[in-house]
Amino acid sequence: MAVYTHLGAETLASLIAEFDVGELISAKGIAEGISNSNWLIDTTGRDGAGARFILTMYEYRIELEDLPFFLSLLDHLAAKGCPVPRTIHDRSGQLYRKLGDKAVALIEFLPGVSVSEPTPGQACAVGQALAQLHLAAADFPQARANGMGPAEWLRLADACGAAGLASIDAGFAAQVAQELPQLVAQWPADLPRGVIHADLFPDNVLMLGDTVSGLIDFYFACTDLLAYDVAVTHAAWCFDGTGRDFDPAISSALLAGYESVRPLTPAERAALPLLARGAAMRFAMTRAWDWMNTPADALVMRKDPLAYARRLAFYGDPANAGVFEQG
Numbered sequence: 001m002a003v004y005t006h007l008g009a010e011t012l013a014s015l016i017a018e019f020d021v022g023e024l025i026s027a028k029g030i031a032e033g034i035s036n037s038n039w040l041i042d043t044t045g046r047d048g049a050g051a052r053f054i055l056t057m058y059e060y061r062i063e064l065e066d067l068p069f070f071l072s073l074l075d076h077l078a079a080k081g082c083p084v085p086r087t088i089h090d091r092s093g094q095l096y097r098k099l100g101d102k103a104v105a106l107i108e109f110l111p112g113v114s115v116s117e118p119t120p121g122q123a124c125a126v127g128q129a130l131a132q133l134h135l136a137a138a139d140f141p142q143a144r145a146n147g148m149g150p151a152e153w154l155r156l157a158d159a160c161g162a163a164g165l166a167s168i169d170a171g172f173a174a175q176v177a178q179e180l181p182q183l184v185a186q187w188p189a190d191l192p193r194g195v196i197h198a199d200l201f202p203d204n205v206l207m208l209g210d211t212v213s214g215l216i217d218f219y220f221a222c223t224d225l226l227a228y229d230v231a232v233t234h235a236a237w238c239f240d241g242t243g244r245d246f247d248p249a250i251s252s253a254l255l256a257g258y259e260s261v262r263p264l265t266p267a268e269r270a271a272l273p274l275l276a277r278g279a280a281m282r283f284a285m286t287r288a289w290d291w292m293n294t295p296a297d298a299l300v301m302r303k304d305p306l307a308y309a310r311r312l313a314f315y316g317d318p319a320n321a322g323v324f325e326q327g
């Protein structure tokens, strides 16, 4: 459940009146998600024919100063034909508004559903959409450092503490102690860079059959290694929810889809095993922190850090070195 803040009908109606979208008809809280509160908004529409939007209130792990980057990026990508929702600007042209001490934005609603068991055809389409995003963002004029890079993994591991990680699983603490210094020391700097989504999990992709109808939740987007985004997406899509079962057909389809639009350089391909270990570490660390710091009675479901510890082990196993070797 992720509606952290209650908004009364009057507050919602006067907020929606700040946009040229017609009058508010209904607002329903959306249960999915972790970081933000989201409402499905129906209005009468500008022309009276009805219109649908997503209202997002930014709650967690998002800095106000980053909102112009995220929200302008949506407009830039949508204008280039990527399946991302446009930001609805308010009557004075602002990308977001303040409501009390929180920021809110109105976003275009996109159709589609998030798949939980992707087919190779869907994985191929996601790979293509990711590469299309990378190309379309090449001339986006803004930049944002990755706040969830190796330095943050170190900080989170330190904040969790060895005992904290061991309280989740003894082997997990040992794995992090061994892997993390290596990843930080070996992390590449000289691969192609650009704007990346950085969190393209199945729940952040909307699909209609084999077509990607929406890429959403750009709130970790940043300027970083393009191949790292491929690695994050690979880690998120190619395993079952527990991280135990790897699906080689999904992996091949995802990589082939990506390379049908933007071929990887030889250096990017060679770096993928390392980048994938980093991707697994990133989500293992944020999940471990959340696991230890989310109260048992919180509205939001904690996600299992060990599902990413297992991916980390998979990507580090020499027996799996061939996963990224296709061409």
Ligand SMILES: Nc1ncnc2c1ncn2[C@@H]1O[C@H](COP(=O)(O)OP(=O)(O)O)[C@@H](O)[C@H]1O
Residues within 6 Å of the ligand: 002, 030, 032, 033, 034, 035, 036, 037, 038, 054, 085, 107, 108, 109, 110, 111, 203, 204, 214, 216, 217, 218, 219
């Ligand atoms: N533009 C959109 N069009 C349709 N549904 C959306 C859109 N944006 C968000 N949603 C819905 O809201 C849910 C949560 O949004 P998301 O941005 O992923 O929140 P969080 O950052 O909290 O994970 C999504 O899983 C999806 O169901």
Ligand SMILES: N[C@@H](CCOP(=O)(O)O)C(=O)O
Residues within 6 Å of the ligand: 033, 034, 035, 199, 201, 203, 204, 217, 283, 286, 287, 303
């Ligand atoms: N995808 C991350 C969590 C980030 O949450 P999101 O709902 O904002 O995508 C994970 O699974 O750990």
